[in-house]
Amino acid sequence: MALDQSFVGRTYPPTEPYEVGREKIREFAEAVGDANPAYTDVEAAKALGHPDVIAPPTFVFAITFKAAGQVVADPRLGLDYSRVVHGDQRFAYVRPVRAGDRLTVTSTIETVKSMAGNDILDIRGEVHDQDGEHVVTAWTKLVARAAEEA
Amino acid sequence: MTAKIPYADVEVGTELPAQTFPVTRATLVQYAGASGDFNPIHWNERFAREVGLPDVIAHGMFTMAEAIRVVTDWVGDPGAVVEYGVRFTRPVVVPDDGQGAVIEVSGKVAAKLDDHTVRVDLTATSAGQKVLGMSRAVVRLG
Numbered sequence: 001m002a003l004d005q006s007f008v009g010r011t012y013p014p015t016e017p018y019e020v021g022r023e024k025i026r027e028f029a030e031a032v033g034d035a036n037p038a039y040t041d042v043e044a045a046k047a048l049g050h051p052d053v054i055a056p057p058t059f060v061f062a063i064t065f066k067a068a069g070q071v072v073a074d075p076r077l078g079l080d081y082s083r084v085v086h087g088d089q090r091f092a093y094v095r096p097v098r099a100g101d102r103l104t105v106t107s108t109i110e111t112v113k114s115m116a117g118n119d120i121l122d123i124r125g126e127v128h129d130q131d132g133e134h135v136v137t138a139w140t141k142l143v144a145r146a147a148e149e150a
Numbered sequence: 151m152t153a154k155i156p157y158a159d160v161e162v163g164t165e166l167p168a169q170t171f172p173v174t175r176a177t178l179v180q181y182a183g184a185s186g187d188f189n190p191i192h193w194n195e196r197f198a199r200e201v202g203l204p205d206v207i208a209h210g211m212f213t214m215a216e217a218i219r220v221v222t223d224w225v226g227d228p229g230a231v232v233e234y235g236v237r238f239t240r241p242v243v244v245p246d247d248g249q250g251a252v253i254e255v256s257g258k259v260a261a262k263l264d265d266h267t268v269r270v271d272l273t274a275t276s277a278g279q280k281v282l283g284m285s286r287a288v289v290r291l292g
Contacts (some may be wrong), residue, residue, distance in 0.1 A: 028181075029183070029186070030180070030213065031179065031184035032184075032216060032219075033177075034219055036222060036228055038225070038228055039228070045276075048226075048227045048229060049227075049229075054228060054229050056215060056222075057215075057228060057231045058214050058215045058234075061211050062187070067188070074283045084262065086210045087237065087238060088235065088236065088238070088284070089214060089235065089236055090234070090235030090236075090238045091193075091233065091235065092232070092233045093232055093234075095232075096228065105195055107212050109219075139235075
C-alpha cells in the first residue's frame with residue numbers, strides 16, 4: 001500500500017529529554033571496540049577542549065531512532081515495519097554529544113515516496129540540548145520492501 | 151579544539167591509515183545491548199533465515215560506527231567530525247563459526263573544503279564486497 005503523501009513535512013512533538021551518561025558512553029565505546037580516551041577519560045576530553053567526555057559520532061542514533069519510532073508507528077502513515085530496512089544514515093554535527101546533555105529530538109518527515117513497490121521514508125531528527133541549542137541533525141532513510149505476491 | 155593533522159599537510163588523495171575490524175556473534179550481542187537495537191536478525195540465526203537472510207547480519211549502525219574510526223583515529227579528536235553519512239548497500243554476514251567476519255575500512259581525502267575542513271571518502275568491505283556506499287565524512291583539521 002502506498003504511503004500517504006500528505007505526511008511530507010509533518011513534524012512530531014519533541015521527545016522527553018534523554019540524559020547522556022558517562023557510563024552509557026563508555027558502554028557504547030566498548031561495544032564498538034573504540035579505545036579513544038575522549039569517550040572515557042574526562043581529563044583527556046578536556047585536553048581536547050570538551051567540557052566532559054564526548055560520545056562516538058554514531059551514539060546519538062539510538063536516541064534519534066527511538067524518536068523516529070513515533071513516525072514509524074503512526075498508524076495513519078501506514079508503514080509496514082516488518083518490511084523495513086535501514087537505507088541511508090547521515091549526521092551533521094554542530095558539536096559532539098557529551099555526558100550531561102539532556103537531549104530532545106524533533107522528528108520531521110522529509111520525503112514519502114513509492115518506487116517499484118517499495119515505500120521510502122526520509123526522517124530528519126533535530127537534536128537540541130537543555131538550553132535549546134542545536135547539537136546535531138540526523139537523517140534516516142527507511143525502505144519498506146514491497147510485499148511479496150500472495 | 152585540537153586536531154593532530156594540520157590542514158596544510160593534507161592533499162586531495164591523502165590516504166588515511168586503513169583498519170580492519172573483526173565482528174563475532176559476541177560483538178553483535180554486546181552492540182545490541184549498548185545501542186538498544188535488539189532486532190533478532192542480529193543474533194538469532196533461525197529468525198534471520200526465516201526473513202530471507204543468509205545468516206545473522208551485523209547492525210548497519212555497527213558497521214557505520216567502525217568505519218568512522220578510520221577518521222577519528224586519524225584526527226585524534228572525534229569531536230572534529232562535522233558530517234558523516236553512509237548508504238547501507240550490503241549486509242555484513244556474521245557466521246557462528248568461531249571466526250565471524252571482518253570489516254575492512256580505508257579512507258582517502260576527496261576534497262579540501264572551507265574552514266579547515268576536508269571531505270574523506272571511506273570504503274568498507276567484508277568478504278571482498280562493499281558493504282557501505284556513499285560513505286563520506288567531513289572533518290575539521292588543525
